[in-house]
Amino acid sequence: MKRIAESTVRRLSLYLSFLEQRERDRVNTISSDELAHLGGTTSAQVRKDLSLFGSFGKRGLGYSIPELSGKLREILGLEKQWRVCIVGAGKIGAALARYRGFAERGFVIAAVYDSDPAKLGKKWESQAIRDVANLAKDALSERFDIAVVATPPESAAEVVKVIVEAGIKAILNFAPTQLTVPSDVTVRAVNMAIELEGLSFALTNRAR
Amino acid sequence: MKRIAESTVRRLSLYLSFLEQRERDRVNTISSDELAHLGGTTSAQVRKDLSLFGSFGKRGLGYSIPELSGKLREILGLEKQWRVCIVGAGKIGAALARYRGFAERGFVIAAVYDSDPAKLGKKWESQAIRDVANLAKDALSERFDIAVVATPPESAAEVVKVIVEAGIKAILNFAPTQLTVPSDVTVRAVNMAIELEGLSFALTNRAR
DNA sequence: ACATGTGAACTGCTTCACAGCG
DNA sequence: CGCTGTGAAGCAGTTCACATGT
Numbered sequence: 001m002k003r004i005a006e007s008t009v010r011r012l013s014l015y016l017s018f019l020e021q022r023e024r025d026r027v028n029t030i031s032s033d034e035l036a037h038l039g040g041t042t043s044a045q046v047r048k049d050l051s052l053f054g055s056f057g058k059r060g061l062g063y064s065i066p067e068l069s070g071k072l073r074e075i076l077g078l079e080k081q082w083r084v085c086i087v088g089a090g091k092i093g094a095a096l097a098r099y100r101g102f103a104e105r106g107f108v109i110a111a112v113y114d115s116d117p118a119k120l121g122k123k124w125e126s127q128a129i130r131d132v133a134n135l136a137k138d139a140l141s142e143r144f145d146i147a148v149v150a151t152p153p154e155s156a157a158e159v160v161k162v163i164v165e166a167g168i169k170a171i172l173n174f175a176p177t178q179l180t181v182p183s184d185v186t187v188r189a190v191n192m193a194i195e196l197e198g199l200s201f202a203l204t205n206r207a208r
Numbered sequence: 209m210k211r212i213a214e215s216t217v218r219r220l221s222l223y224l225s226f227l228e229q230r231e232r233d234r235v236n237t238i239s240s241d242e243l244a245h246l247g248g249t250t251s252a253q254v255r256k257d258l259s260l261f262g263s264f265g266k267r268g269l270g271y272s273i274p275e276l277s278g279k280l281r282e283i284l285g286l287e288k289q290w291r292v293c294i295v296g297a298g299k300i301g302a303a304l305a306r307y308r309g310f311a312e313r314g315f316v317i318a319a320v321y322d323s324d325p326a327k328l329g330k331k332w333e334s335q336a337i338r339d340v341a342n343l344a345k346d347a348l349s350e351r352f353d354i355a356v357v358a359t360p361p362e363s364a365a366e367v368v369k370v371i372v373e374a375g376i377k378a379i380l381n382f383a384p385t386q387l388t389v390p391s392d393v394t395v396r397a398v399n400m401a402i403e404l405e406g407l408s409f410a411l412t413n414r415a416r
Numbered sequence: 417a418c419a420t421g422t423g424a425a426c427t428g429c430t431t432c433a434c435a436g437c438g
Numbered sequence: 439c440g441c442t443g444t445g446a447a448g449c450a451g452t453t454c455a456c457a458t459g460t
Contacts, residue, residue, distance in 0.1 A: 059442045061442085062440095
């Protein structure tokens, strides 16, 4: 399969979230132009994005919402359940564990780890917090697909080493650190400092 | 000033964080090649990024770490203090309020808002949680520079309306909703669902 | 000799514009 | 006629390669 740009995949996710809203409204067709408006892009961009995966629309009509959202879920791999383990039982981990949207989209929080003895064993949304020392062993039997790194920056590198050795191929990193991983492991980083600094830059350098 | 790509600004933030690590180590010069390694890019990219703002290096030597980090702070607008208000006193708001790194970089949490009567008045890292109904009024006297939207998706649009009317020109959005704002308002969005779906896509479509 | 700074070449994402089809 | 699907054109960001300065 052809290589797909990250920006394209992000837009596909967006399109899907709009379609899901519309599904609830019982509207059942949508044009590339409407999708473009919702997502702040152009109709040509929408059609190009979708055309990378097939021809899902009807000329003169637009796209069937149930059909297109099904296709997008398929493309994005949201038809299977993904087993996620969260490493780091701080506020960010908590926010993730509590967020209902994940379960809806097939992301199952399968385990939560921390290294703080005070937290171990405490229940968290029906999960007991486990000792991160057991992660490697647990991963063998529980087959985590995705690991979320929500530790302080000092521990991130070490945790990632364990994650990689456990054979997990996808990491969502909330620690403000650059991770080094083999090329078959995919990392997405969310770095709040970088976002805030981007805003700072925009405020400082915008035309007056 | 020439338009700068968002990707460039993100890299500048990264470079700065590496320089700050090195500053602590009392090393005082660094080459574009080293910076590139730390940030997973190329030396040409580093030099091109920096050259957009001036010539900060010495040929044959590299960049002075204190000088370059100073320049980067200046470029990114991190020399002044930015007043941030957080709207939504949930877990994400809490994670932000607690994160020490922000204060260090000049982002001052000036206020925290919520609409839940049960939360109002409670203290949070030395901030009393205020009623979001007062946001518009408070903004007049307290001059918030940046607003963080950390509310549930249903309330995001309404909150953003108030933020924009209050004259705040920069928004960091954690709600999984597309925001509509005038073109003089900068928005950065952090959407965990999109990141996870990106990982799902990568796991589904990677070469086998 | 070494590492920067930068025009030129390149790559790849986005936009255009229109043929194709319902 | 309307809206999709898609080559071709355009443009922006990245990489190359070398002249330049120390």
